[in-house]
Amino acid sequence: MPFTNINVGKSFVAMNGVTSQVGAIPIRWTNGRPEVLLVTTRGTGRWTIPKGWPLADSRGAECAAREAFEEAGVRGRIEPRSVGVFEYWKRTKKGRAYLQVAAFALHVEEAAWDWPEREERKRAWFSPEIACRLAANDELSALIRGAVGATRPVAATLSRAG
DSSP states (O other): OOGGGSOTTOOOOOTTSOEEEEEEEEEEEETTEEEEEEEEOTTTOOEEOOEEOOOTTSOHHHHHHHHHHHHHOEEEEEOSSOOEEEEEEEEETTEEEEEEEEEEEEEEEEEOSOOTTTTTOOEEEEOHHHHHHHHOOHHHHHHHHHHHHHTOOHHHHHHHHO
């Protein structure tokens, strides 16, 4: 996906007044086991998925893939449909904002050694169970479990059936 073709000058707020974001759930398989990549937030250092503002003239999946590269340095195949939405409160200069995040599964194919927000965040791979505990958001944890379950490699699915 060409990241340079995205218009970074536009974002939007949902009609109901709730601010909307998009996020990626980066997944890779190591030795037949899934791993989920989390990043730390800039403000509090909590673990979460890469997420950010959608762009008015781009699909949510494209924006989620862009955020995954900017915040975590990973690229891959993004699912075109969201695995679901989670909500959270974000601290801002004006107080707190209530946000809804549409999350997309990202099948990681490449992890860069350098990326735009490398100096501002940590990234780490975790088992889905640990990622769910670290995320500390029940809705996000459910989406992580769902994304991992829906992206099982064909070989792993077939071997479990036999």
